[in-house]
Amino acid sequence: MNNIFIDVDYAQIYKHGQKIGGDVFLLSRNPESNKIVCTLSDGLGSGVKANVLAxxxxxMAHKLSFSPIDLGHSAEIIMNTLPVCRERKISYSTFTIADIHYKENMENINVRLVEYDNPLALRFKGSEPISWQKDKRELQREAAFKKEVVQYSQFNMEIGERLIMFSDGVSQSGLGKSLPLGWRTSGVQKYVSELIKSNPDISSRELSSAIVQKANTLDGLCSKDDITAVVVYIRRPRKTVIVTGPPFTKEADEVLGEKIRAFDGRKIVSGGTTALIVSRLFNAKIKVDLSCWSPDVPPASKMDGIDLVTEGMLTLSRVANVLEKKLPVAQLPNDPVKKFVEILLDSDQIHFIVGTKINEAHQDPNIPVEIGIRRTIVGRLRSALENIYLKETSQEYL
Known part of the structure; x- marks a missing residue:
């Protein structure tokens, strides 16, 4: 795994009273071409109509970004395709596209940015704002009352840099209430700078959530528009190892212990038998942790040297469900599943050590041993982490 990670995440609050958002964010990674594309679109108005347009x-922007067509030409195609509001004479939708290219070793991270009618993106090196050169192109469309401007820029990002994109629900929050002219881009920039100063390692998930919550607070906790913030952060990866299932032979227990001791990152042990083996290897006691509990899953345990100890199959299955359905962490009950998911979402590289000793209680006799339930669940976890959350995962058997 690489020693540099591109951390991309977003947060969103719908307009008060709406059950569907007019802001749409898409995120995709193409490992074959070493490329990540982030697209934020804001549909005119709110609700279903705005969501369809966005x-x-x-x-459209996402598909064109992965095509051989030049990004600038792609933006013109999108704008010419978008309808113009008959009454207001403005486009039915805005967009910001961040096309991120990188080499296999994560060096030379290059960003091509296209911005049309969304608030201008912000860049930071640490807590200090960065300004950069942008090229403007004007496009006169039929039925539009004025020429429309698309801004293009290209730059490299290094470790410690952040790129922040957001919809006008952020920059216009507080308009006419706490702030006569709204929060504005300058206010967002100042707030983000202060947040990073107080917490230099704040993740993209935490930072985007903080921006959205602040904007909602400025709106009196009654959002006047869809509020969306996206953060791209270049940093050293945060690593987690998940150990589940006892090794195939008892002789391999010591190998497992060495792998856990040598791992530089967070450590999760999932499974009662596995926990007993690790407890013996570490000469550490297992204590039940009743601080997080729910009737749906067995409680977690505490062990010196291990960040989280949980029951096995049931807990892992619930974690996979949460990840696959993209359930908000804040809405989960305070139980081991929530703790498990929080650690995974705060990690960049997750390594699975899967024991191959079969537990007859969890094995269907009608299917071959090599595709047992444990490995199926681990496969679901890896798929969700890679495809939905763009995490890097790896796996080994013992």
Whole structure:
């Protein structure tokens, strides 16, 4: 795994009273071409109509970004395709596209940015704002009352840098209430700078959530528009190892212990038998942790040297469900599943050590041993982490 990680995440709050958002964010990684594309689109108005328009724009931008067509030409195609509001004479949707290219060793991370009618993106080196050169192109469309401007820029990002994109629900929050002119981009920039100063290692998930919550607070906790913030952060990876299932032979227990001791990152042990083996290897006692409990899953345990100890199959299955359905962490009950998911979402590289000793209680006799339930669940976890959350995962058997 690489020693540099591109951490991309977003947070969103719908307009008060709406059950569907007019802001749409799409995120995709193409490992074959070493490319990540982030697309944020804001449909005119709110609700279903705005969502349809924003979804159309975002998906079009996303597809074109992965095509051989030049990104600038792609933006013109999108704009010419977008309808113009008959009454207001403005586009039905806005968009921001961040096309991120990198080499296999994660060096030379290059960003091509296209911005149309969304608030201008912000860049930071640590807590200090960065300004950069942008090229402007004007496009006169039929039925539009004025020429429209698309801004293009290209730059390299290094470790410690952040790129922040957001919809006008952020920059216009507080308009006419706490702030006569709204929060504005300058206010967002100042707030982000202060947040990074107080917590230099704040993750993209935490930072985007903080921006959105602040904007909602400025709106009096009654959002006047869809509020969306996206953060791209270049940093050293945060690592987690998940150990589940006892090794195939008892002789391999010592190998497992050495792998856990040598791992530089967070450590999760999932499974009662596995926990007993690790407890013996580490000469550490297992204590039940009743601080996080729910009737749905067995409680977690505490062990010196291990960040989280949980029951096995049931807990792992619940974690996989949460990840696959993209359930909000804040809405989960305070139980081991929530703790497990929080650690995974705060990690960049997750390594699975899967024991191959079969537990007859969890094995269907009608299917071959090599595709047992434990490995199926681990496969689901890896798929969700890689495809939905763009995490890097690896796996080994013992």
């Amino acid at each position: 979804s159309l724009t975002a998906h």
